[in-house]
Amino acid sequence: MPTSAIRTVDPVSTPEKTTTPEKTTTGAPAGPDETPGAGDLLVAGLRRTLDGRWHAVRDTVREQIDRPDLLPDPSRTLAQARARSLEEMQALAERGFAAAGFGADHGGTGDIGASITAIEMLGYADLSLMVKAGVQWGLFGGAVENLGTARHHERYVADIIDLDLLGCFAMTETGHGSNVQELETTATYDADTREFVIDSPTPSARKDYIGGAAEHATMAAVFAQLITAAPGAEPEGHGVHCFVVPIRDADGNDLPGVTTGDCGYKGGLAGVDNGRISFDHVRIPAENLLNRYGDVEADGTYRSPIDNVNKRFFTMLGTLIRGRVSVGATAGAAARKALTLATRYGLVRRQFDAPDTDDEILILDYLGHQRKLLPLIAKSYAIACAQNELTAELHEVQSSTDTGDEHSTRQRELESAAAGLKAYSTWHASHSINVAREACGGAGYLDENQLSILRGDIDVFTTFEGDNTVLTQLVAKELLSAYADDVRGLSAGGWVRFVAGMARDVVAEKTAVRQVVQTLLDSSDEDTEESALTDRATQIRLLRNREDHLVRTCAQRLRRARDDDNDAFEVFNNAQDHLLKVGRAHTERVVLEAFVQAIDDCDSRAAATLLSTVCDLFVYSALEDDLAWFLMHRHVSVERAKAIRRGVNELCLQLRPHARALVDAFGVPEGLLSAPMLDHG
Amino acid sequence: MPTSAIRTVDPVSTPEKTTTPEKTTTGAPAGPDETPGAGDLLVAGLRRTLDGRWHAVRDTVREQIDRPDLLPDPSRTLAQARARSLEEMQALAERGFAAAGFGADHGGTGDIGASITAIEMLGYADLSLMVKAGVQWGLFGGAVENLGTARHHERYVADIIDLDLLGCFAMTETGHGSNVQELETTATYDADTREFVIDSPTPSARKDYIGGAAEHATMAAVFAQLITAAPGAEPEGHGVHCFVVPIRDADGNDLPGVTTGDCGYKGGLAGVDNGRISFDHVRIPAENLLNRYGDVEADGTYRSPIDNVNKRFFTMLGTLIRGRVSVGATAGAAARKALTLATRYGLVRRQFDAPDTDDEILILDYLGHQRKLLPLIAKSYAIACAQNELTAELHEVQSSTDTGDEHSTRQRELESAAAGLKAYSTWHASHSINVAREACGGAGYLDENQLSILRGDIDVFTTFEGDNTVLTQLVAKELLSAYADDVRGLSAGGWVRFVAGMARDVVAEKTAVRQVVQTLLDSSDEDTEESALTDRATQIRLLRNREDHLVRTCAQRLRRARDDDNDAFEVFNNAQDHLLKVGRAHTERVVLEAFVQAIDDCDSRAAATLLSTVCDLFVYSALEDDLAWFLMHRHVSVERAKAIRRGVNELCLQLRPHARALVDAFGVPEGLLSAPMLDHG
Structure with missing residues (x-):
């Protein structure tokens, strides 16, 4: 069977075979709108x-x-920017924006996928608004x-949906961000009054970076170590639980025992009022414990x-997990918007003489410029598809009433997928926005052209809702320990000892292969070296083989921890770059x-x-980005x-005529693409 | 002779031979100050x-x-930030900060190297102040x-030094940034009045992004096409020249015919008042032409x-060139400051359980964290040394009164070196500050910890004073065309045709090899594969061989333009990624x-x-960053x-105990390292 027959669709070309691009697709100067025929239909098909x-x-x-008035306005003071986000969030609430995220039996419409998707779309308008909405409805509401x-x-959900109750999500502390299990805030049950006493015992127990805590939130979902004593027993810790704690009165004053602070100016997200909260023995009624997974009886x-x-934690x-999924999704949207702006600029901006014409060359006709933008556009497409699947899986898992083992496994895999894609997507967004800014030179640095604002706003996406490095490592750890319940919460050394003791073949297990991939394979x-690189199956196999190889060799390295002479943490640490690569x-x-x-x-x-x-x-640019690995491990030959x-290079030249269509298909509303640089080039 | 004998200094280790690091340098938890013995002396030696x-x-x-009060304060309005930069610049002027940059015969002290170095040091305090000072004294004053x-x-220099005359450098236009030779602003000589008429004939001729043009500058060094008619002849263009043009009166009002505008909010550099200038037939006296390289007699x-x-242009x-050198130097300083902050944070911040102790692990004890910061610190050292050499060479060339061919060659090589290092250093800075920010998580995003401000400020350094991509390409073009006078100003196609026609061996020519390198070689x-990778000579040879290989193969590709069937621009464009790699x-x-x-x-x-x-x-990380190339071209084996x-990995572990000393040696004044995150971890 000829290899081309196994492609899902006909190849537009076979780049490996051609060394010179076809005349029609070379880098010669070309106008901004050159997608051949039926352009609108093509864009519609891509967008679908x-x-x-x-x-x-x-x-x-x-x-x-x-609406251009939704765009961030850098002339606003911090207070104005924050007020504006709140105002816009209120306008969203009035249009019923948030109902989808909540169950039908308590005021919502229960369409989780719709809720995530709607939040993601806000990324085209204003990342502050997205974060503000995400905190209120996704994080606080979600808790x-x-x-x-x-x-x-x-008691709360209807008010959360319509913003009669503004909340914040008080998990991170000054001393603990990634390691949430070690939070220091305590919630000690007092059986006499049937209250919990919320306390910040140390300066590092202060809640920090909390969106909404500086100004707007009147209530916080506080994560704290639950401590209670059974009758006649000593007080005992039961791990981190979440409590609903009022923090401000209607006038915005801190309630007794609560001290809020302001994180002030940040690298971006001016419309989000990040702040701090410390508790000095604040008493809340026992029923404020969010008690789905753990409760305290009256007697303690x-x-x-x-x-x-x-396991409970x-x-x-x-x-x-919704917060993490939303953050990854929104980063994808922000990258698409930045790439749209930069691509459109590349199609109006000219610089340096063109051959045989009086005009200068469109900068997107330079291969160097294409190489900056087009691979990132391609990656944005791939990420968007993966994100859609993740959102759908989240929707299915959270809409399900199953509680069995199969459901647990699915939930666990979903968490890992969300962690991996959040890191992958936000790093892509941060990088893409940076490249897009540079690709627009001085114009890209002016806030009027939006890219510099996007740059500042996106920055924290790589470290909030889970630090990307920690998340990438988590993906690898889950793969290597086969999603075993016992390993979560283990220290690095403990985890390594677990993995080292596992049966050899467990790590080779894979989740089910989807039909379309199985058919291709x-x-x-x-033999990947024998089959054409343009074959989709070869491409998939290259990435699958890389993953398998990395997992296998990483497991081998970690097994050194079985040797008593080796310190388990040291074994873990020496393999950390390997582990990150697995993820x-x-x-x-x-x-x-x-x-x-x-x-x-x-x-279509x-x-x-x-x-x-x-x-x-x-695929080609993913391979190129990691070419050293593929060569070093002989997964590709030098040729x-x-x-x-x-x-x-050749794919860039081929896609160049479609550049406009490719970014138009992202469907960023025109009113949100306002940028004077696009008028004059 | 044993290979170790050729090293300049004794190797601290031979990483290739050891597969497990020594116990003393592993990632086990360790305190912040552990440089062994004589730490201050070591730091002093490094700093020297x-x-x-x-x-x-x-x-x-x-x-x-x-002085912490020099640090940018994000709570200032744009107007306040600008006023503050001006005020601080005035304080610098009062201390005689600027005199070194100007000749002793007109009010200065003529120590160019000192002048560049002083400007660079401002990068530790406030990049807005550096840019503002750089515009006034380096660019405007330099013109x-x-x-x-x-x-x-x-007439001007004394006033420029002491700020009685505030100027701006009006080169870039809305339509032309990189391609300065095609500026559209005209300066037409009127022999009747002995004036030049400065005009912006099109909207894209507007001067744009000009530091100082929005508010403070009263005069501009305007780059414009000089047009004049010799007696009885038609008016003729003589290329771009520079003119001193008053733009504002003492009250800050635009002068007749001048329209200034404000670029408004930017991604950073709030203290720099970037603006726009359009000229509507503004008349200036003939003597305002800066006439060192071209003049117009009274009759035209x-x-x-x-x-x-x-050649004249x-x-x-x-x-x-001073502006470009200063920008590269300052970017280096900004990177060093960001790496100092992030490294110090890595030495106080702990996260996740450490083995066999109650404490959590210092984040700099994670190999993944070391891998983020230490290679960038190493690169900062290398860049600082190269920058010092470049500054010294600039000093020598510009202090020299030579005008012969040898001087021209030296000048030309200096320009190429300045272009290359500016791009290399500013990309490094932008990347390092981004990584440093991420390495500090949420704390890194708060302006109080400075990194987010640095991030915004540094961003434009990669595209102003020469777009990095254009500059990198320039380095390659100079190498490939052997610094031939005829090629400058040629279109891409024209340049390729020139290179294609050159004798084969010209491109192999190299500037003199310095003694220390020659001795090592x-x-x-x-045979680089046979000699130890820890040998300095091997390291140098690997980078030299890469460069030679790239230059040679790039020249071969470009020679395809000799074939009439090949379009010269297409040949150039298809080789653009190759060309950038050469640079x-x-x-x-x-x-x-x-x-x-x-x-x-x-x-020491x-x-x-x-x-x-x-x-x-x-070297190891430079090789790692480009490992695919070295493997693909068989310059290193898989092993x-x-x-x-x-x-x-092993070098990171070895340098880990010296991390604090390495950043302390950067010598960022303690008052400028104010960051609350360093107090609590």
């Missing part, structure tokens, strides 16, 4: 794929946010919804449906397969054909490596 | 190397700027000093000591050799030993590639 299952939600939000029980739902006896303290954390040559490689493979799936699902033949070339560029480099 | 020839100037400026003649020096006859219009541009094995590889080799020189010159044995390990890490990866 990018928009995914909740495409209707996207279109509704697009209409709602297509009440997912960690609370009927009494909390009845602790009860939980989950005996294991670690991670189950609670797991329900809060089944009908292709296993990245895994996520990249998952992203590719999601993109392949989306192309397979695409109804023209769109699918173009998407296939975009996918090629995504193939050179073909990959050439292939990136 | 970093401080270079103008170390006394550095110490003087350190004392002057050791008057270097393009003007006695009449301008007498144009005269220049340089006949060739291209590039000679003028070449004298303005002479006494070592040419980067060349500069990196130059940076390494400057570092080797500085270590050779180091008086302890410092030299540590510097040698730092240099190893610089050696793996040794390089391992070597980076």
